[in-house]
Amino acid sequence: QVQLQESGPGLVKPSQTLSLTCTVSGGSISSGSYYWTWIRQPAGKGLEWIGRIYTSGSVNYNPSLRGRVTISLDTSKNQFSLKLSSATAADTAVYYCARAAESRGSYRTFDHWGQGAQVTVSS
Amino acid sequence: EIQMTQSPSSLSASIGDRVTITCRASQSITTYLNWYQQRPGAAPNLLIYAASDLHNGVPSRFSGSGFGTNFTLTISSLQPEDFATYFCQQNYITPRTFGQGTRVEVK
Numbered sequence: 001q002v003q004l005q006e007s008g009p010g011l012v013k014p015s016q017t018l019s020l021t022c023t024v025s026g027g028s029i030s031s032g033s034y035y036w037t038w039i040r041q042p043a044g045k046g047l048e049w050i051g052r053i054y055t056s057g058s059v060n061y062n063p064s065l066r067g068r069v070t071i072s073l074d075t076s077k078n079q080f081s082l083k084l085s086s087a088t089a090a091d092t093a094v095y096y097c098a099r100a101a102e103s104r105g106s107y108r109t110f111d112h113w114g115q116g117a118q119v120t121v122s123s
Numbered sequence: 124e125i126q127m128t129q130s131p132s133s134l135s136a137s138i139g140d141r142v143t144i145t146c147r148a149s150q151s152i153t154t155y156l157n158w159y160q161q162r163p164g165a166a167p168n169l170l171i172y173a174a175s176d177l178h179n180g181v182p183s184r185f186s187g188s189g190f191g192t193n194f195t196l197t198i199s200s201l202q203p204e205d206f207a208t209y210f211c212q213q214n215y216i217t218p219r220t221f222g223q224g225t226r227v228e229v230k
Contacts, residue, residue, distance in 0.1 A: 047167070047210060049219040062218040063124075096166055107173040108214050109157050113166035 002026040004097050006117035012091075013123055018084040022097030022114055023077070030055055030075040035100035037110065038071060038082045040093040048093075052100060053080055087121045094118050125149050125213050129222035135230040142198040144225045146211035151191045155215040158187055158196045161224075162207045170209075171196065201227070 008020035022036070029036065038050040051061035053071045061069045070083040084091060095117050098110040126149035136142050146156065154174035159167035169178045171187040174194055184199045198205055206229055211222040 046223045047212075047221040049217075049221070052217075060217045064218070098166075103169075103172045103178070104176060107155065107176075109169050109172045109178070110159070110167070110212075111169055111178075113168075116166055 002099065002112045004099065004112055004114035006095060006097050006114045008117060008119070010118055010120060012087050012119060012121050014088055014121055016087055018082075018087045018091060018119055018121070020082045020095055020097075020117060020119070021079050022081070023079050024099075025078070028075075029073060029078045029080060033102055035108070036071075036073070036080045037098045037100050039096045039098055039110070040091075041096070041116075042093045050082065050084075050095075089121050092119065092121050124218055125152060125216060125220050127211055127213055127220050127222040129209075129211055129225050131225060132223065133226040133228060135228050136201050137230045138201055138203060140201045140230075142201050142205075142227060144196045144209055144211075144227075146189075146194040146196070146222050148192045148194075148213055148215075152213045152215035154190055155213055156187075156189065156194050157212045157214055158185075159210045159212065160205075160207050161210065167210060172214075198227075 003025045005023045012018045035052040037052040053059045068085045073080050097114045099112040100108045101111045103109045128147045130145050156174045158171040161167040175187045186197045188195050208224045208226045
């Protein structure tokens, strides 16, 4: 059974870089047809897709984050990471890592999620 | 970016009630629509994909329908564990986008 676990600082100062890592267990991050994804949720609000990285290393980001996002793979540690530069209070949220898999043909779903990591941006 | 709009934003219901939640996309997404359930303090869980396919292990009281821009999630007989927030999500193009959520509360 695949499991995902987020880790990283829970408090980030404004203008600094928010960094999180997702450790995947129960399967190899470099095999299969999966997109490894970051999603965030401000308190009491909806879900925002941040971006994803394919097993080959190709990435897609949400344009709303204006080039502040970098997602990378570390296959030796079976991890993928998120970096969000120039953090502001608006980036305060619970950050989830998730796996996007093919549920049927080209239909992809977020079928496995981490438990979520609260990150607060404040001085 | 495709905007996803859910209605209502919240509803009150009793055990055994039939509950219907609607999701509308700002452009056609054919059947590239997923539904998730989120309980407080937990990550979302997949319920339905491809608009109407039930994910493994999800009770049959959950069903989905729709095509194009209009979609529905139905719970045929509400159970205690169903009080939660429900999100729709389009899987047609990136960036992936979610509805704002529908909170199902105890009446």
